Each structure stands twice: as C-alpha cells, then as structure tokens.
Amino acid sequence: MEQVAELAGQVAHGPNDFWYLLTVFVLAVFVGFYVVWSVTPALHSPLMAVTNAVSSVIIVGAILAAGPDVIGPSKILGFFAVLLAAVNIFGGFLVTQRMLAMFKKKGK
Template sequence: MDFISILSIFVLACFVGYYVVWSVTPALHTPLMAVTNAISSVIIVGALIAAAASGSAGAKWLGLIAVVLASVNIFGGFA
C-alpha cells in the first residue's frame, strides 16, 4: 500500500471512531468502551504488521502513531 492509502484509512478510522463513541447512549457507554479496548489490541497488531510490511518511512511512522494511540486507549481504559 502506498502512503496516501494508509493515511486515508487512518483518517477515516479516526472519524468513524469519534462519531460512534459520541452518538451512543450513556447506558451503553461502558460496554462500548470495553469493546474498544479489545479492538485497540487488534489495531496494535495490525499497525505492527502494516509498519513491518511497508518500505516507506511514512508508513512506519503512521504505524508507530497507531500503536501509541491504541496503547493510550487500552491503558486509559484500565485506569
């Protein structure tokens, strides 16, 4: 994948995640956050695979950013 494709997927995922979390009712917020912690672990694995498979430095930096942001989500959910 080229850099623009990876960046587009990253930006779209950010927008979708934002709208999903903020449009849910308060009663479902806690189960949703538990599921997002599980999804974040999958994102970390995917980001590591994508960063390892790409040859460009930009894609590796985006993979690092994805790992850091997903880690913050996981660790923040358990705090």
C-alpha cells in the first residue's frame, strides 16, 4: 500500500508533470465531448448558459494569475485569458438572450 502512495505522489508531482497534466486535459476533452453530444436539443440553451458561467470562473483564475507585481508570462497570459473569457461571456449571454427571444410569443 505504501508503494502505491509513493507511485501516486511521483505521478502527480514527479519530473513528468507535463504528461500528467496532458493526460488530464485529454480526458477532460473526451468527457466534455461526450457530455455535450448526449444532451437533447431542448437543453442546449441551458447548457450554453452554464458554459458562460464556467467562463466566469476562468476569469477569476486569470485575474489571480495576473495579480503578482512582477510582469512575466503568467501576467501576460492572464490578461489575454481575461480578455478572451470576457468576450466569450458577453457574447454568449447576448446569443442566449436572442435565442430565448425567438421562443417568446409575439403580442398582437
């Protein structure tokens, strides 16, 4: 049992940290792909709204990454992450609002 814990520690924080993170990323891509494609068409609008909420969480993380006083790669990438996520959030909410307006009954 002790060997399993030691091996798990090496995998999570070992010299091949890149491969560990790449594996998690690839698994997340596959899970996300199958979750989105298995959603019924009636639930696509709420799914897109949740996607916009996830982008809001990304903005918080990017602001934290851009927070240090030293200007470096993390601050520059954090700025671009905030910029792109903001475009995604506001554009997504605008598209969702227009889609919901299509389903409203027009008053006579």
